[in-house]
Amino acid sequence: LLLKLKVEYKQITGQDYKAGCPPPENLPVPDNGPSAEDATEEDEVNPWSVTTTNAKGVDYDKLILRFGSSKIEKELVDRIEKVSGQKPHRFLRRGIFFSHRDMHQVLDAYEKHKSFYLYTGRGPSSEAMHVGHLIPFIFTKWLQDVFDIPLVIQLTDDEKYLWKDLSVEECHRFAVENAKDIIACGFDINKTFIFSDLDYMGSSPQFYRNVVKVQKHVTFNQVKGIFGFTDSDCIGKISFPAIQAAPSFSNSFPHIFGERKDIQCLIPCAIDQDPYFRMTRDVAPRIGYPKPALLHSTFFPALQGAQTKMSASDANSSIFLTDSAKQIKNKINKHAFSGGKDTVEEHRQFGGNAEVDVSFMYLTFFLEDDEQLEKIRQDYTSGALLTGELKKILIETLQPMIATHQERRKQVTEELVKQFMTPRPLNFNF
Secondary structure, eight states, X not given: OHHHHHHHXXXXXXSOOOTTOOOOTTOXXXXXXXXXXXXXXXXXXXXXXXXXXXXXXXXXXXXXXXXXXXXXXXXXXXXXXXXXXXOOOHHHHTTSEEEEESHHHHHHXXXXXXXXXXXXXXXXXXXXXXXXXXXXXXXXXXXXXXXXXXXXXXXXXXXXXXXXXXXXXXXHHHHXXXXXXXXXXXXXXXXXXXXXXXXXXXXXXXXXXXXXXXXXXXXXXXXXXXXXXXXXXXXXXXXXXXXXXGGGSGGGOHHHHTTOOOOEEEXXXXXXXXXXXXXXXXXXXXXXXXXXXXXXXXXXXXXXXXXXXXXXXXXXXXXXXTOOHHHHHHHHHHHSOOOSOSSHHHHHHHOOOTTTOHXXXXXXXXXXXXXXXXXXXXXXXXXXXXXXXXXXHHHHHHHHHHHHHHHHHHTOOHHXXXXXXXXXXXXXXX
């Protein structure tokens, strides 16, 4: 109800609600204005489905209100720069990571020389990952490097078995294949533990004990409310959220943290995973653990437009990490949704719409130079840059990036994967 009222307040006043600042008494209430429910119903966001009717994509300001998280303001980005001593990552500078929970608390502790660890994950539903899957890993690697901290990466092969029409063996094989792409992002083997749920949960009593603690403190009604489960869902789905919660607690990894349960966890993830961690944060204090902090990213748009997130099952919805230079070029030229006008003459006169143009959206993720990106935006909006020319810039940005990734992946041996996935002490100073 509070979140609904906050949405209505913002619609009427144009400002975010601040506690202790009631609206003026003579504030006009618009007749037949959209209710908070109407305002959010067009965006469906949950861990398995993301849809919106808006060509610009999901309305993230409304999502922040709906989920009850906090917007990453410039003040927080500046503070991360000050504390880390590094220029903020382009994902922070450009609002790609746009929302957080308790990041100020993490930085407060870090300034007092109390460290934290990172946790992120991947649901391995196919052998090939696409460029959108790299977003949390690119950012997590940057966080690991600048804060010099350990990282755990959960491969939820059990989840994919429960949700998809796949065998247990297929899901586990996909987990190992996906681990190769993750390792190719450049993570430090001395500070990174990658684990498959199907492997690790059976070999770690401490991890399973935390799963059971979470399961005891979450009711069936709660998971139905959070995740939309129904009476016909298998019981594995209903109990799975506790497994995704367990890595948020440091003593789930005794080979890394010993018996310590006071080390806070920071989770970089896409915003659709937040329901799992809202549940986790609710349970944590009741079982004696610190709440995990979160950094949420926006969704990486499908080539066909930002109305949906990409699907690993549709080869033309994205650029895959296995695509050749020719495939990348053909997919972008043929399928990338354009914000340009129908004719060159119209485009030169009126300019294009960078806010809905997928090629420009992709460049905001992968082009490092802020000034170059802004010039491209201005030129495209003014009509000086045509859609074909914009697509060419994206092709020339992605081709070498993916070729480099493919070369790195070739260097990832089965033995290296095994080392990353073996429970062992990590090197860090707490």
